[in-house]
Structures are given as C-alpha cells and as structure tokens.
C-alpha cells in the first residue's frame with residue numbers, strides 16, 4: 138500500500154492550480170442519469186472517487202467519453218467528460234458499489250425521477266459517523282414516492298405518472314439530500330418547495346447545471362429552493378466549480394509552513410468564513426486576478442477558535458486541517474465539530490507528531506507547541522489524512538502518512554503540487 142513520505146521544514150513558495158471540486162463533480166455526474174442527451178462536464182478532477190462513480194454510472198447505462206484534451210496544457214489536471222445515458226439499463230445500485238462511496242447513494246433521485254423506480258443499497262457505516270438516510274426517505278416521500286427497506290436496500294417507487302411536486306422542510310441541513318431533491322423534483326409534476334435546504338456552493342453548481350439542462354430551479358444558495366417540474370431535461374455543457382476544500386487546505390498549509398503561494402483558479406467567496414479564520418491566525422490572503430495569494434509566517438500563528446457549521450459557516454471538511462494549523466499556534470484554541478459525531482480521528486495521529494490536544498465531547502482543546510516532530514502516522518478518512526500531510530510539512534524531520542488511498546479520493550496530484558512549491562514530499566510504493 139502506498140505511503141507519502143514528507144521531510145518537513147521547508148516553506149511553500151510558488152503556484153498551486155486548484156482543481157475542480159470533487160463534491161460538485163460527483164452530483165453533477167449523477168445528474169447525467171436524468172437525460173438521454175449528452176451532459177458535458179469540464180474541469181472534472183482526476184480522483185479515485187470520480188473513477189469509481191464513472192464505473193457506477195456505467196452500470197446504470199451511462200456511456201462515458203473523456204476527450205483527452207488537457208485543459209491546463211502544462212499541468213494536465215482536469216478533464217472534460219461527456220456522459221450520455223440513452224436508456225437506463227439497470228435501476229439497482231448494489232451494495233458492493235454504494236458501500237465504497239456514500240455519494241453513489243444519490244443515484245436514487247434521478248433513477249426514481251426518470252424510471253419511476255430505484256433499488257439502492259443503504260450506504261452502511263462510515264468512518265466519520267453513522268450518517269443515516271432518513272432525510273432522503275422523508276424528502277422523496279414528500280414527492281409521492283413509496284420508500285421501503287428490504288434486505289439492506291431501499292426500494293423506491295414513484296406513483297403512476299411519476300413523482301409529484303410537494304413541500305419538504307429539512308429538520309437538519311443535508312447536502313446530499315438537497316442534491317437528491319433537486320434532481321428528483323426537476324422531473325416531478327408540479328412545483329416543489331424545499332425549506333432549510335443546504336446552501337453549499339456545490340448545491341448552487343448543481344442547480345445551475347440542471348437549469349442549463351432545462352430545469353426550473355430558483356433560490357439555490359438560499360434556504361428555500363423552488364423547483365417547477367419539467368417533462369424532460371436535455372443535455373448541457375457545464376464547468377465544475379473550483380474545489381473550496383482543496384483551496385482551504387493549501388491556504389492552511391502555507392499559513393503553517395510560511396511562504397508565499399498563489400492558489401490559481403479559485404475564488405475567495407467560496408470559502409470566506411474559513412479564509413477569514415486563516416487570516417485571523419496570521420496569514421495574509423489577498424484576491425488576485427488569477428485566484429488568491431497566501432503569505433504565511435510560519436512561527437507567528439495566532440490561536441483561533443472555530444465551530445463547524447453548514448455553509449456559510451466553517452466547513453467540517455476543513456476542520457482537521459485547521460486543527461493541524463492550530464497545533465503550532467502561540468496559545469490555546471478550540472475546534473468544535475457539530476456536523477459529524479465522530480470526526481476527530483486525526484487527534485491521536487497529530488499527537489504522534491507532538492501536538493497537545495484534549496477532547497471533551499465535540500470540542501477539541503489545542504495547546505499550541507513551538508515545534509512538531511515527524512513520525513509515522515495514518516488516518517481513516519480523506520480530510521484527516523491531509524491534515525497529517527500539512528502538519529508533516531511543518532514538522533521537523535520525516536513523517537510518513539500511510540493509507541494514501543484516502544488522499545487519492547479527494548486530492549488531485551497532491552505530492553506534485555506541493556513539490557513544485559518546494560516541499561519534500563514523495564510517494565512510496567511498497
């Protein structure tokens with residue numbers, strides 16, 4: 138199994154191109170199930186989760202072609218992919234595939250809307266918490282679907298003539314269930330109103346793409362979204378928005394190591410809450426014509442408290458990385474996780490690098506230390522793993538991060554991007 142070896146201590150200086158967002162690309166790819174025309178997505182990141190979803194969509198009948206042209210001539214990161222689903226050949230999403238990636242459960246929305254039925258495996262447990270699917274069941278039921286659980290699967294059936302527009306108020310904000318409601322309601326008869334919808338930029342990106350396909354969605358990006366159902370959707374061409382989590386991760390890395398890095402092709406507004414926290418910690422962040430410039434001062438990190446919240450709050454997907462940054466702050470900070478009940482697996486591993494962190498319920502108290510020392514570490518999820526990478530960059534000596542497959546799920550060419558900025562990072566294949 139691959140490992141990443143890091144020799145810490147170097148500043149980061151240079152340019153990092155930000156990839157298309159994984160968490161936008163996944164629902165956009167799934168939206169291709171809604172039409173028999175071709176959906177073309179530009180700026181699709183080359184990630185393990187994307188490759189897995191391509192396989193899953195193939196099972197349902199989506200024909201995929203990658204045009205091979207590299208959008209960034211010198212980097213070759215992102216791809217333009219054409220998705221065509223003339224007919225849905227299978228409405229079942231099996232356990233073997235859904236259990237590997239929770240987002241694949243979201244096919245339930247388009248399958249139900251287009252074919253009137255779907256049999257989708259329950260996603261099962263997850264390293265960062267239990268992550269149930271009750272909100273999907275309630276939401277789709279509000280559109281007239283019958284939802285039955287049988288043998289670890291959800292059998293969803295639309296009424297004769299298809300789903301019917303309805304009103305649903307989420308008791309809790311869910312990104313995935315909002316995506317599914319947008320897709321399902323786009324092809325329902327009549328108008329759907331979703332209250333307490335997720336406001337994440339990835340939801341807006343999906344709504345924009347669906348509208349380009351002929352959907353009638355208004356209010357995406359606010360808590361109330363209205364969808365007037367249409368009879369059918371057509372193809373479209375859409376560019377995946379930049380990855381705000383990758384942006385925040387590299388900004389935190391620079392704040393921690395010191396240096397001067399331009400994050401190219403990204404947008405401050407996608408993650409202003411998180412970047413304001415990095416500013417308060419002492420980094421200078423300026424908006425430039427090509428993206429963002431981050432200047433970090435390494436040893437002069439100020440302690441900052443953060444609480445994760447649905448967008449526009451501080452994102453849970455940057456919580457581990459921010460905690461990594463705070464391990465070197467000049468004082469005590471607190472990081473509170475409110476989205477997932479078990480998203481602190483990085484704490485023990487950061488401690489192996491010399492961090493001083495104590496947990497009390499959903500809050501971590503971090504007492505900054507003047508230096509971290511490299512060590513072998515591993516993590517059990519994507520964002521936790523990358524927090525160890527950025528801590529390793531700022532640590533003295535050698536850190537090896539194992540279970541690199543977690544990083545490959547969400548960070549495109551991580552070691553190459555960091556190496557180009559002066560870091561000593563290499564992949565070791567055993």
Ligand code: EPZ
Nearest residue numbers: 160240268269270271272273310311312313454476477519
């Ligand atoms: C999305 O997951 C992201 N994944 C996650 O990123 C991200 O952490 C999360 O949103 C929150 O921002 C993708 O976009 C692919 P939720 P999602 O439904 O949609 C509870 C990463 O590292 N809930 O918004 O699955 C749930 O348990 C990943 O890239 C229910 O209770 O998250 C959680 O506590 C990790 N019932 C909360 O809602 C439900 O039916 C928010 O989850 C659904 C969710």
